[in-house]
Amino acid sequence: MTKNQTSETLQTASQTPLASAELNALAKNIKEWGKALGFQAVGISDVDLKDQEANLQAWLDNQYHGEMDYMERHGMMRARPDELLPGTLRVISVRMDYLPEDAQFAANLEDKDLAYISRYALGRDYHKVLRKRLKQLGDKIKSEVGELGFRPFVDSAPILERPLAEKAGLGWVGKHSLLLDKDSGSWFFLGELLIDLALPVDQAQQNQCGQCVACMKICPTQAIVAPYVVDGRRCISYLTIELQGAIPSEFRKAIGNRIYGCDDCQLICPWNRFAETTQESDYQAKDFLQNQSLLSLFAWSESTFLKNTEGSPIRRIGYQRWLRNIAIALGNAPSSIDVITSLQNKLTESEDELINEHIEWALAEQQQKLPINIDRLNQRLIKAVKKGLPRDA
Numbered sequence: 001m002t003k004n005q006t007s008e009t010l011q012t013a014s015q016t017p018l019a020s021a022e023l024n025a026l027a028k029n030i031k032e033w034g035k036a037l038g039f040q041a042v043g044i045s046d047v048d049l050k051d052q053e054a055n056l057q058a059w060l061d062n063q064y065h066g067e068m069d070y071m072e073r074h075g076m077m078r079a080r081p082d083e084l085l086p087g088t089l090r091v092i093s094v095r096m097d098y099l100p101e102d103a104q105f106a107a108n109l110e111d112k113d114l115a116y117i118s119r120y121a122l123g124r125d126y127h128k129v130l131r132k133r134l135k136q137l138g139d140k141i142k143s144e145v146g147e148l149g150f151r152p153f154v155d156s157a158p159i160l161e162r163p164l165a166e167k168a169g170l171g172w173v174g175k176h177s178l179l180l181d182k183d184s185g186s187w188f189f190l191g192e193l194l195i196d197l198a199l200p201v202d203q204a205q206q207n208q209c210g211q212c213v214a215c216m217k218i219c220p221t222q223a224i225v226a227p228y229v230v231d232g233r234r235c236i237s238y239l240t241i242e243l244q245g246a247i248p249s250e251f252r253k254a255i256g257n258r259i260y261g262c263d264d265c266q267l268i269c270p271w272n273r274f275a276e277t278t279q280e281s282d283y284q285a286k287d288f289l290q291n292q293s294l295l296s297l298f299a300w301s302e303s304t305f306l307k308n309t310e311g312s313p314i315r316r317i318g319y320q321r322w323l324r325n326i327a328i329a330l331g332n333a334p335s336s337i338d339v340i341t342s343l344q345n346k347l348t349e350s351e352d353e354l355i356n357e358h359i360e361w362a363l364a365e366q367q368q369k370l371p372i373n374i375d376r377l378n379q380r381l382i383k384a385v386k387k388g389l390p391r392d393a
């Protein structure tokens with residue numbers, strides 16, 4: 001039987017009470033299988049996202065995607081899963097929590113000598129983890145129903161994951177544009193299985209943001225330009241992960257010690273007080289990434305960077321952007337001779353224009369913060385040597 005025959009047969013069959021009962025039972029089982037595979041929530045939606053199309057177009061027209069060309073490339077296919085994968089009738093959305101035990105948000109944000117890495121990136125790359133489990137879920141459904149067309153998607157696919165998950169009842173899209181749930185907050189990833197089975201769909205949750213605007217107010221770069229709308233170009237996550245070139249000067253101070261991603265809009269959200277930590281070993285923080293000083297990470301060689309970021313989402317930014325980001329954070333760190341020396345040493349070693357420009361910015365920031373101008377001190381010392389110790393001058 002072909003893929004289309006399967007869906008047609010099931011679609012027709014679903015109109016009879018028995019077939020509908022079978023599909024209801026299957027939907028229930030899918031949720032149980034999904035949970036057994038480590039997903040904390042599983043929901044089902046149809047593929048109709050027409051009401052999102054105008055907003056998606058407005059977002060693109062405003063250039064909020066910045067350098068993320070792939071956002072534009074697929075046009076309205078993002079809002080049309082059945083164009084992306086013809087024959088798709090339903091989307092099974094899944095949620096996987098990632099908040100590690102002992103997240104130490106405040107401690108890492110407060111100590112400006114430490115590096116702050118977004119909590120989703122302290123463990124293993126989620127793309128692989130989710131895709132593998134989604135494939136297992138698809139295989140399981142297929143083994144029950146016989147022929148089935150399905151395809152797992154995580155992030156990389158050009159579909160609007162949050163509106164789909166919202167339709168599937170996994171939560172509501174908050175003013176920071178992320179999906180959140182009243183019992184579990186927002187520290188989770190989303191993934192989808194596109195399938196050609198006309199399963200019963202779930203009910204969307206009520207939006208519970210109310211009058212709250214905490215996420216909009218706390219954003220260090222004012223990236224949430226209107227409720228539900230993020231200007232990607234201003235977001236620290238974009239600036240530290242997606243942007244290839246120089247980080248615009250206007251955002252450098254606001255980045256603080258965030259060297260990879262940003263969690264602020266989620267940290268302030270009242271619903272995250274109820275968030276659970278993950279039991280998933282893949283998402284537990286690696287010691288050499290959490291609670292590390294900026295100086296120790298800045299000292300990594302390229303081979304250490306590659307070794308330590310194997311299997312981690314951080315690897316995709318590469319060594320150059322890693323140093324670029326840490327240089328900014330060092331410029332924002334409290335003034336210290338150790339920081340200045342380390343920046344100067346790296347400047348001597350590096351022939352990379354992008355890195356050097358960020359190091360020079362950081363050095364200028366550090367110099368300004370020093371209680372006594374280090375250059376002037378140096379000059380005074382040289383003068384004294386020349387005068388008093390001409391032989392050693």
Ligand code: B12
Pocket residue numbers: 052053055056058059060068071118119120154155156157158159160161162163176177178179180186187188189190191227228229230232235237238242260261262263265
């Ligand atoms: C591109 C992208 C980014 C970009 C752009 C962010 C953005 N808001 O779009 C950048 C790099 C900035 C980013 C950052 C982050 N991301 Co991201 N990102 C994506 C990606 C790949 C695509 C998102 C997308 O389609 N954006 C396009 C715009 C148009 O979509 P949208 O924001 O939903 O747009 C809607 C609104 O603007 C709204 N709208 C527009 N105008 C108006 C007007 C009104 C009146 C209303 C009501 C609505 C409205 O309608 C639009 C269409 O639906 C998704 C994966 C995916 N395929 O969905 C992950 C994804 C959204 N990211 C994720 C995460 C975890 C993050 C970060 C938290 C990572 C971090 N800690 O650093 C931050 C959070 C920043 C934030 N507040 O959004 C998760 C979110 C999980 C969740 N709980 O929701 C996702 C789903 C990845 C995943 N598979 O888990 N991300």
Ligand code: SF4
Pocket residue numbers: 176218219220221222223224230234235236237261262263264265266
């Ligand atoms: S992730 Fe940070 S920079 Fe981006 S919207 Fe949220 S608070 Fe703003």
Ligand code: SF4
Pocket residue numbers: 174175176180208209210212213214215216265268269270271
């Ligand atoms: S901080 Fe407030 S406005 Fe923002 S997502 Fe959470 S509840 Fe909604």
